[in-house]
Amino acid sequence: MKRFLKKHKRPVTTSAAVLLLCAALTVYLVINPGKPHASAEKEEARLVETRRLVYEPVAVIIRGEGFIRSARSLTVTAMTGGKVINTFEGLKSGLEVEAGQELVLIDDEEAANNLxxxxxxxxxxxxxxxSAVQGDGTLYSRWSDFFSRLSPEADDLPPLPEVESDREKLLASNFGVLSAYYGVREAAIRLGYHRITAPFPGVLEGDGVTLYSNISQGAPLFTLTDPLNLELTAALSRDELGMINPDTQEVLVYPGEMRDISLPGRLVRVDKTMQQESQTVKVHIAFRNPDSKPRFFPGNYAEVEIPGISFESAFALPRALLNPDGTVNTFEEGRLVKYPVEILYTQSETVILAPTLPEGSRIVFTRLQSPLQGMALRRIEEK
Incomplete structure (x- = not known):
């Protein structure tokens, strides 16, 4: 026995120490039966921001997006061929031109001779x-007046006398007056093809035209774009379209998500067809960029805000604070209480709520990952 105890002295000592510790713990629990563990003495409260619920008029803002384009853009091609005898600075891209300014002149000697x-x-x-109607006073008088206004050099062509009878029409046709008259008009149109002017003020785009080069009929010459009068097309859902205020006079156009500058615009057209794939309707916004701000050049992405209808009594809540089950979190006596709400409209990152909650309730404005009914809360800010 002594030999055994000597051999196993350390394990026996360890076992005895464990037994003594268990006995001490049992005595402690018997003496203090009503005291829980320290971690359960007090539930930890989450710090949250709250805001007092106040119902007030809330105006809906419909937001759309799209790319800016010029309201007027025209691609010009040569209606006749020939040698270029004059151009406006070679029709280089980026040149600004005025309405009526001559841009290209193609050799028109032959066309002028034909006219x-x-x-x-x-x-x-x-x-x-x-000569054939000298005996008919009225008929002769009308055609004589027309004849007196004809000139080989005159640019304006007087209108034909109104034909009052089949006999008069037959005479004008037999003597070749009608065919000659429309021949002059056609020759004048063909002569006009040689001189190209700007129909409206704008900026030229293209590869340019070389002076004294020969161009063919149908050759592209330039594109004229109006950089001041602009349009934007945005696609809206049926619900968004129904929320637009019918008295809307002005909208705001922003360069993308930036809100430091904007330009006023107008809702000018609404398509009457629904896009099948996206189930949206296109609306067209017109606006001007009189100061030529680069952020509003054609081709830029932009966003538009369209005034919508107004709810007389509602509350705008960040969409992220709405629980997946359609409830919102409120603060009541240090506890979280969920309440179901009625949504009047959802716009972008905001939901507009109907006045279903008691006014003065405290809405939790801190986003909680797993909000539990009755969980302990503590306010960190009064608003």
Whole structure:
């Protein structure tokens, strides 16, 4: 026995120490039966921000997005061929031009000669008609007045006398007056193809045109873009479209998500067809960029805010604070209480709530990952 105890002295000592510790713990629990563990003495409260619920008028803002484009853009091609005898600074891209300014002149000598010949033919045929109707006072008087206003050099072509009878129409046709008259008009149009002017003020885009080069009919010359009068097309859902205030006069256009600058615009058109894939309707916004701000150049991405209808009594809540089950978190006597709410409208990151909660309730404005009914809360800010 002594040999055994000597051999196993350390394990026996350790076992005895464990038995003594268990006995001491048992005695402590018997003496202090009503005291829980220290970690359970007090539930830890979450610090949250709260705001007092106040119902007030809330105006809906409908937000859309799209790319800015010019309200007026025209691609010009050559309607006739020939040698370029004049251009406005080579039609280089980026040049600003005024309405009516001559941009390209194609050699028009042949076209001008054809117009002069057509006018002479009209004068000749009208003179022949006058010789045939000298005995008809009224008819002769009307065509004589027309003849007196004809000239080989005149730019303006007087209107034809109104034909009052089949006989008069037959005479004008037989003497070639009608065909000669429309021949002059066609020749004048063809001559106009040689001189190209700007139909509106704008900026040129293109590869330029070389002076004295030969161009072919149908060759692209330039694109004229109005950089001041702009449009933006945004796609809205049916619900968003129904929320637009019918008295809307002005909208605001922002360069993307930036809100430091904006330009006023107008809602000018609404499509009457629904896009099948996206189930949206396109609305068109017109606005001006008079100071040529680069952020509003055509091609830029932009956002638009359209005034919507107004709810007389509502509360705007950040969308992130709405629980997945359609409830919001409130603060009541240091505890979290969930209440179901009625949503009037959802716009972007905000939900507009109907007045279903008692006014003065404290809404928890701290986003909680796992909000539990009745969990302990502590306010960190009064608002």
């Amino acid at each position: 002069a010949l057509a006018r002479m033919e009209l004068i000749r045929s009208t003179a022949s008609l006058l």
